[in-house]
Amino acid sequence: MKFKTVAKKILSAAVVGTMVLSLAACGGSGGGESSDDSKDEGGSEGGGDGVTLEFQQWWGVELPDGALADICQKFTDDTGIKIDLLSNPYADTKTQIASGAASGTMADVVGLDGSWVYDFAKQGSIANLTELMGGAGYDDSQLSSQIQVDGNTYMIPVVNFAYPMYANMDILKEAGIEELPTTRDEFLAACEAVSKNGVAGWAIPLSSESPSGIQNQFMTWLWASGGAMLKDGKPNLEGNAELEATVEFVKEMFDKGYIAAGANSMKEPDMVEEFTNGRVAFMTDGVSHLTTIKKEAPDLNFDYLTVPVVEGFSGTRGMDVANWGIGIAENCEHKDEAWQFVEYLMSPEVNAELAVLANAFPGNSKAEPDYSSSDELFVKAYELFQSCEAINEFTGAPTSEDLMRSFGEELQLYIDGDTASAADMLKAAQERWMPAFE
Amino acid sequence: MTKGKKFITPYLYLLPTIILMCILLIVPIVMVIGYSFYDNVIINKNPVFVGLENYSKVLSDPVFFVAIKNTLFFVLISIVAHFLIGMLFAMLLNTRYLGVMTKGIFRVIYALPWMFTASVIAIVWRMMLNPNGVLNYLMTNMGLISEKVEWLASRDVALASVTLINIWSGYPFYMISILAGLQGISTDLYEASALDGANAVQTFFRITIPQLKPILISLLMLDFVWTLQQFALIWMTTGGGPVNATETISTYIYKQGFSKYQYSMASAGAVILLIVCTIIGIFYVRQQKAGD
Structure with a gap:
């Protein structure tokens, strides 16, 4: 009996000890891997031996399996700085980075979407790259763009994804359309023709979960014709004649039944699926989906065009661009090493390699990606992109996702007939946007 | 053993659990409650105590009231349907008119929805409820509808569609629990009722239901709390849209936090939800104690 009691006590003590140790291990694991160890082992500038940087993206x-790991390994081989890759799908990454920003535990280097930058910068959770570039004597003229807040750079676009328009050539041919539309009127005529064959003309994903359809599909019409939704960095929705015309144009497409069904709950992948399955004649989408579409539907006969513009427009067409951006966490203890890594990714050779792997366009203007083995359609998209002005006004805007969502809701109310006019709709959207800019 | 040692010993045994509960439960809850009394925490480096202002803002937000209305519809319809379907299937599986093999096969089939994760359920149902999906195809061919219904994209039917998905994914929990309860009811009771001349309906209401009462109350309370907090399914199917048509308290809180970056407002909303869940939790514990 006594032995049993002693044994029980020893067992209990062992369990308690194990649990306390495991808790201590939990608390210390992050630092041990990426920060504390490296500090002890000397995260010296330049050398970087022993420093491990977490890179969440x-x-x-x-990217193709192992491609990013290979690129990072080359950096480790050159500098001795280890890169711990934390790769997750886009939505998960966003939530994890937002949580990390809130708790001050963001990974050292983070992949960023332009629409997140303003909030993280204002929050003070991502580092001022202007200072880091200055400190390192970096020549930033080679960067094709920088995302700034209050005059300071917080994100550098590593690669860019253009959003041209896709056209299903077989559907158009069947409807008797010989030439790709270049103006909105021609586009409406093409939609009218294909709709007679029971095919939708265009698709727009307006799901509340992922409201990027406002950015990547709706606003592309406005930007293509040289319009803007902001003026001096503030919302310019109310009384904006070009935007009003764009709203009316999209409403007309809805009213005439040119838009693929289910738009209000559609997400971007659903739209791509509609196009891939030959149920939509046109869609505005990223070039990044080219490989997927070719793989899913090898026989699909499609082509690229720039988004049609308003009649009489003769200026440079705008093309929506999204990007894989990069930033450094403010809580990163090895900012110099982190900057070295960013500089490495932005170097012409590595940047060109990444661009080719990602089916994207480089963020370094001196990079010369070798697209010779790329699909000829991709090369055409690159040419179209170069002929247009890259634009995305949501990049760097405050609470971008919420701006898109509220605009999308007002647009849906107008399309459903709950709002009397496009002017009223834009007035309501403006009222919902203003608090974010104050 | 001294008196002090005797007093402290049980607490030492409880210490690991207490430490874990503090870290994983108490600290986050206290932090969220604390956040709800400050102006925008996290974004604002030096947040100021604002008392109940965030609660006032949340409770005066018309979208929050839409969310409450939708949540009530979603929760009440879901738990009633879960109960009815779960009871029906459990009784079918408990019948003596089916063979063991048949019962086994149907038990697996009926329980299948519970095996899927929320993301799989959302993807499957999004495909089925697509305007070009299976459901519209079948209904059109059967002559039930003349034009495609936008199940998740129409403000008129989106909430009902999401509720239907939740009913489908949640009834097996009731079915399995009730089936376990039914198998625990003594056959003596049914034999006695048969001798007394009770018919099937009387047997169901006078024997089956009273015998299952403790299980049913627990199920209803747990389901109420779980459905109230349902987020993943709604978020992945409609995201609370179109135009707030499926906005629930959980999606409202998520948008406040991760889309608007209004963490204090999100915390205030979360605390309101916590209060409701706590009230239900108290009833649940009381009921469990009474059962003991």
Whole structure:
């Protein structure tokens, strides 16, 4: 009996000890891997031996298997700085980075979407790259763009994804359309023709879960014709004649039944699926989906065009661009090493390699990606992109996703007939946007 | 053993659990409650105590009231349907008119929805409820509808569609629990009732239901709390849209936090939800104690 009691006590003590140790291990694991150890082992500038940087992004999931790891390994071989890749799908990455920003535990280097930058910068959770570039004597003229807040750079676009328009050539041919539309009127005529064959003309994903359809599909019409939704960095929705015309144009397409069904709950992948399955004649989408579409539907006969413009427009066409951006966490203890890594990714050779792997366009203007083995359609998209002005006004805007969502809701109310006019709709959207800019 | 040692010993045994509960439960809850009394925490480096202002803002937000209305519809319809379907299937599986093999096969089939994760359920149902999906195809061919219904994209039917998905995914929990309860009811009771001349309906209401009462009350309370907090399914199917048509308290809180970056407002909304869940939790514990 006594032995049993002693044994029980020893067992209990062992369990308690194990649990306390495991808790201590939990608390210390992050630091041990990426920060504390490296500090002890000397995260010296330049050398970087023993420093491990966490790099959280969604790119690894979208690039060919192991491609990002190989690129990072080359950096480790050159500098001794280890890169711990934290790759997850886009939505998960966003939530994890937002949580990390809130708790001050963001990974050292983070993949960023332009629409997140303003909030993280204002929150003070991502580092001022202007200072880091200055400190390192970096020549930033080679960067094709920089995302700034209050005059300071917080994100550098590593690669860019253009959003041209896709056209299903077989559907158009069947409807008797010989030439790709270049103006909105021609586009409506093409939609009218294909709709007679029971095919939708265009698709727009307006799901509340992922409201990027406002950015990547709706606003592309406005930007293509040189319009803007902001003026001096503030919302310019109310009384904006070009935007009003765009709203009316999209409403007309809805009213005439040119838009693919289910738009209000559609997400971007659903739209791509509609196009891939030959149920939509046109869609505005990223070039990044080219490989997927070719793989899913090898026989699909499609082509690229720039988004049609308003009649009489003769200026440079705008093309929506999204990007894989990069930033450094403010809580990163090895900012110099982190900057070295960013500089490495932005170097012309590595940047060109990433661009080719990602089916994207480089963020370094001196990079010369070798697209010779790329699909000829991709090369055409690159040419179209170069002939247009890259634009995305949501990049760097405050609470971008919420701006898109509220605009999308007002647009749906107008389309459903709950709002009397496009002017009223834009007035309501303006009222919902203003608090974010104050 | 001294008196002090005797007093402290049980607490030492409880210490690991207490430490874990503090870290994983108490600290986050206290932090969220604390956040709800400050102006925008996290974004604002030096947040100021604002008392109940965030609660006032949340409770005066018309979208929050839409969310409450939708949540009530979603929760009440879901738990009633879960109960009815779960009871029906459990009784079918408990019948003596089916063979063991048949019962086994149907038990697996009926329980299948519970095996899927929310993301799989959302993807499957999004495909089925697509305007070009299976459901519209079948209904059109059967002559039930003349034009495609936008199940998740129409403000008129989106909430009902999402509720239907939740009913489908949640009834097996009731079915399995009730089936376990039914198998625990003594056959003596049914034999006695048969001798007394009770018919099937009387047997169901006078024997089956009273015998299952403790299980049913627990199920209803747990389901109420779980459905109230349902987020993943709604988020992945409609995201609370179109135009707030399926906005529930959980999606409202998520948008406040991760889309608007209004963490204090999100915390205030979360605390309101916590209060409701706590009230239900108290009833649940009381009921469990009474059962003991």
